[in-house]
Amino acid sequence: MTQNANRQNADRTALVLGATGGIGGEVVRGLQARGWAVRALHRDPGRAAAPAGGIRWITGDAMNARDVAAAAEGAQLVVHAVNPPGYRRWAELVLPMIDNTIAAAVSSGARILLPGTVYNYGRDVMPLIGEDAPQNPFTNKGRIRAEMERRLKHAADAGGKVLIVRAGDYFGPRSGNNWFSQVLAKGEGPLRRITYPGRRGVGHQWAYLPDVAETMMRLVEREQVLGAFASFHMAGHWDADGTAMIAAIRRAVGRPDLPVSSLPWAMMALAAPFVPLFRELGEMRYLWREPVRLDGARLAALGIEAHTPLDAAVRETLAGRAASSSRAAASAQAATFASVAESGTPPK
Template identity: 30%
Template sequence: MNRRVLILGMGGHFGSVAARAFRAAGWNVDRYHRGTDMTVAARGVRWIINAMNPPNYHDWEHQIPEITTKVLAAARDSGASVMIPANVYVYGREPGPWRASTAHHPCTRKGRIRAEMEERYRDLASEGRSVVMLRAGDFVNPESPTTLLNRIVLKDLRKGRITAMGKPEARRTYADIGDLTQVAVALADSADSLPGLLDLGYPGTRFSFRELADELAGQLGRKITIKRFPWTALLLASPVWELARELREMRYLYDMDHAIDGTDFKALFPDFEPKTVQRLVFEHLYMRGMKVVPDQGVKMSTQTSL
C-alpha cells in the first residue's frame, strides 16, 4: 500500500514534528518547497498534510485562500487525500464543549478566513475525496521556543512568574504536538478507507494559567506568581510588531473557558491518553534545564503511544 505523504509547512510547529512522526512510522515523507508546483509535488502521494501557514499570521486574508486553492488543485489532480490541523477559531464565542456539529460563528477576521477555508475542503469531501480535519487547541511543544507557551507565558519563569494572556482561572484546551502528530499518523493509516469528511476534535490537555502556576510551583518547590499580559501596550506595539497586532484579535479566546468534546476521538482511539498537565510541565522544565523537586509521587512515562 502507498505510504507516501507530502507535508506542507514542514518548517513550522506541526509540520516539522509530523515529518519525524511519519518517518518513524515507516512512511516516505516528501517536503513541499514554497514557490514550486504543488500539483507536480503531490503526484504519487497518498496524503497531503497541509500544515502551511504564513509566519506570525502574516497576510492571512490573501495567503490562506491562495494556499487552499493550490492544495485543492493538487488533491484533485493526484487523487490524494488531505489532512489539515484545524483550530478552534471557527467557533467564535459558541458555548462548548465544541464538537463537529457545533455551528461555525467566527467572531474575528482570522476565524472567518479559517471558516471559509474549511468550507472549501468540505466541498472537496462532498466530491468523494477523503478529507480529515484534526481539530485542536493551542499547540504546545517543549522543544520549540516559538510556541506562545514558551515565547510569552513561560518567558519569565526563572524570575518566579508566568504571564497569563487572559483570565487566570479560565480553563483552555492545549495540544501537545508530539501527541497530536501520533494521532495524525494513525489516521493516515486508515482514514482514507471511506470517502468524505472526518472532522475530529482532539480533546488534548485542559488547564488554566492558575493551574499551570500551581503545577510549576509544586515541581520547582518555589512560589510562582502570575502577571497579566499587557494587552493595552499592544496598541502601541502593533505598528512594528505584526504578531502583537494579530494576537490582539484573538484575545477573547484567552478570557473564556473552552473545551473540545472528546467523544468521537475516544471512539476511534479508546486507549489513547493525552499528556497530563503534570507531564507537560515536567517536559518544559526539563528542556529549560530547570531542576524539578525529586519524588513528585507519580512516575511519568517519557511518551504517549497509540
C-alpha cells in the same frame, strides 16, 4: 508500530507543507516512525531547519500551484501545516495556499490532513464545541479558517478526501511559535517568571504537540473508516480555571513560588497600530477571557487519542526550551569565534 506495518507503509508517501513548523515537524516524525516516505516543500531547502533526517526536500513555494502539484505527485497524504508567520498576511496568503493543496491532493488522489483551529467558531456554540457545531466566526482569522474548511468540504463532496484534527493551544519541546513558549515561558536561560495571558477562573484548553501528531497518525492508519470528510476534536488538557498550567510549570522547575504576571493587553492595544503582531494577537484575546473547550466525543468513542500527563508534557516542553537556549548560546559563541578569527581582534 510493528515491523509488518512499517513494511506496509514503506510504499506510502506523504507531502508535508510546513515541515519546519511545530505541528509539521511532529507529523514528520510520526510518519517516519511508521515507515512512510516523507517529502517536504521549502523555498530554500538548504536553509530549512529539518525536524528529522531522511526527508526528501523539494524546492518550491506553497503559493505556487505547480510547485505543490509536482511535489504531491504519487503521494497518498498531503499535510497542510503551513501558515503565514507571525499571523501576518492571512487575507492574501491562506486561501491561495489551501486552494493549491486541494488541487494537488485531488490530482494525486491523496487525503489532505489539516490541523484545525478553534478560531472557526462563534459565541453561539461556546463554551463546549462539538465536531458538528456550526461555524459562525466573528474574527477575521476565524472567517478565513472557516472558509478554508468550507473549501475542503466542497472538495470532499466532489470526490476528494479530508481529515481535520482540531486541538487547543499547542505546546511542546520542539516548537517555539506558540503561546506557551512566546508568552508563558518566554526568554532564554532559567525561567524567572510566568506571564499568563488569561483571566484567573477562566478555563483554557491546551494540546501537547507530540500527542496531536500521534493522534493524527492513528487516524491516518484508519483510512478505511474515515470517510471522505472526517473531523475530530481533541480533548487535550483542559485547565478549568487557568491555574493548572501555572502549577505544572512551577512543579517542573521546582519553584512553587515562581512569580506570575499578567500579559499587558492594554499596552499591547496602544502599540497595535504600530506593531502588526500585537494587532493580530489582540483579535484572539477573547480565547483568554472566555472558556472555549472542544468536545472530543468522536476520539473518545474510538479510544485512540494520545494523552501525555500534564506534568510530563510540561517537563518535556521546558527541557526542549533549555536545549534550544543552549543551542542558541553555542551558535552565538561560534559566531563570535568566527568573527574573531576573521578580524584577529579578541572579543570584549
